[in-house]
Amino acid sequence: MAQEKKATADQGKGEDSKQQKDAAAAPAPKPYNVREALQSIVALIEKCVKAKETRLQSGRLLRQTAVARRHVSAADLAAFLSANLPEDAPAKAYLLGVVAKLGATAAAPMEDDAAAAAPSDAAAAAAAAVVPSPLPEVEVYSYLLVAVYALDQGAEAEAWAVVERAVARLRDFNRRTLDVIASRVRLLLGEIPERAEFSAPGMRAALAPYFELTTAVRSGDLGTFRSVTERYAPAFDADRTSNLISRLHHNVIRTGLHRINLAYSRISLKDIASKLALPSAEDAEFIAAKAIRDGGLAARIDRAGGSLASAEVADVYSTAEPQAAFHARIAFCLDIHNEAVKAMRFDADAHRRGETEEQRRERLAAEAELAAALAEEEDDMM
Numbered sequence: 001m002a003q004e005k006k007a008t009a010d011q012g013k014g015e016d017s018k019q020q021k022d023a024a025a026a027p028a029p030k031p032y033n034v035r036e037a038l039q040s041i042v043a044l045i046e047k048c049v050k051a052k053e054t055r056l057q058s059g060r061l062l063r064q065t066a067v068a069r070r071h072v073s074a075a076d077l078a079a080f081l082s083a084n085l086p087e088d089a090p091a092k093a094y095l096l097g098v099v100a101k102l103g104a105t106a107a108a109p110m111e112d113d114a115a116a117a118a119p120s121d122a123a124a125a126a127a128a129a130v131v132p133s134p135l136p137e138v139e140v141y142s143y144l145l146v147a148v149y150a151l152d153q154g155a156e157a158e159a160w161a162v163v164e165r166a167v168a169r170l171r172d173f174n175r176r177t178l179d180v181i182a183s184r185v186r187l188l189l190g191e192i193p194e195r196a197e198f199s200a201p202g203m204r205a206a207l208a209p210y211f212e213l214t215t216a217v218r219s220g221d222l223g224t225f226r227s228v229t230e231r232y233a234p235a236f237d238a239d240r241t242s243n244l245i246s247r248l249h250h251n252v253i254r255t256g257l258h259r260i261n262l263a264y265s266r267i268s269l270k271d272i273a274s275k276l277a278l279p280s281a282e283d284a285e286f287i288a289a290k291a292i293r294d295g296g297l298a299a300r301i302d303r304a305g306g307s308l309a310s311a312e313v314a315d316v317y318s319t320a321e322p323q324a325a326f327h328a329r330i331a332f333c334l335d336i337h338n339e340a341v342k343a344m345r346f347d348a349d350a351h352r353r354g355e356t357e358e359q360r361r362e363r364l365a366a367e368a369e370l371a372a373a374l375a376e377e378e379d380d381m382m
Helices: 002-025 034-051 058-069 074-084 090-105 111-117 121-128 136-152 156-188 204-219 222-231 233-239 242-246 248-263 269-275 281-293 321-344 357-381
Strands: 266-268 299-302 307-310
Touching: 034 058, 034 074, 034 136, 058 136, 074 090, 074 136, 090 136, 090 156, 136 156, 204 222, 204 248, 222 233, 222 248, 233 242, 242 248, 248 269, 248 281, 248 307, 266 269, 269 281, 269 307, 281 299
Parallel strands: none
Antiparallel strands: 266 307, 299 307
């Protein structure tokens, strides 16, 4: 029994020493790098925006932010803002100023903390390689980080000012988004927005593809329209308007055909196909025939000659049409006048219509009594 206990004790000591050796051989855990953590949060935001799914990732984002909040410093925030916000972003200079003010009032870190917070060469190189994000979500998240940091430093006034600026910025984003959507919808419904809408502040970059598309639709140039749709296909796919834009193809052709019909009294179908970048003259004939049938084109097709002839526009003032239209308007006004006069007439016997025999006898008796009373009053006065 003693030998068995000794063997068991020796075996336990061997296992403990093996675990200690394994623990010593295992690599030390990587220290927490707050700047890398913040960049991973930005990557998560960009992923959510691209996938248009925020419900499942919002909890993960908040958890990572809570961990980073315990380690972040003014230097970390300044590096984050400098790397992730574009130079022309209105929030960049403002938030960097707030962080600098808060960092100046914060207590100086200990030497060990300062050494831990100092970025390594690899981290510095990674930060330099970061491309600023134009996403509004990243800008709003930057406001959130600075506001939380201000609260942790006990600067409630600065935190409140940052929150108010963030709310105003959100309203601006929402208004701009609605304006962009409205302009796109008007374009896709066949309306041509005014040029000023495309050059409005904050909308020029978002509407640049649609501005060129509008120019192509207005000119009726099918070649330009195809070039624009191919060049900006990724942007249209991201906006999910590719299918709607493809429907504008027919509008471009009809606009170009209408311009050709106004410019030429007669033109061959081959020339029409060439000007509209159509595959063949047969396609041009089919499109022209459909436009004539729908009433959108005043022309006729000469199949024998293979041409399109514009319909001659007669001088309407040389016909009796203006006189007939003027007569119709005068007759309409006279009818209204006659009806108004009839409506204002008063029939003296209107109150007697529908009177029964009993009501008539009562009325006559009342009138006789009234006449007798009036006669008596006259006799008394005499």
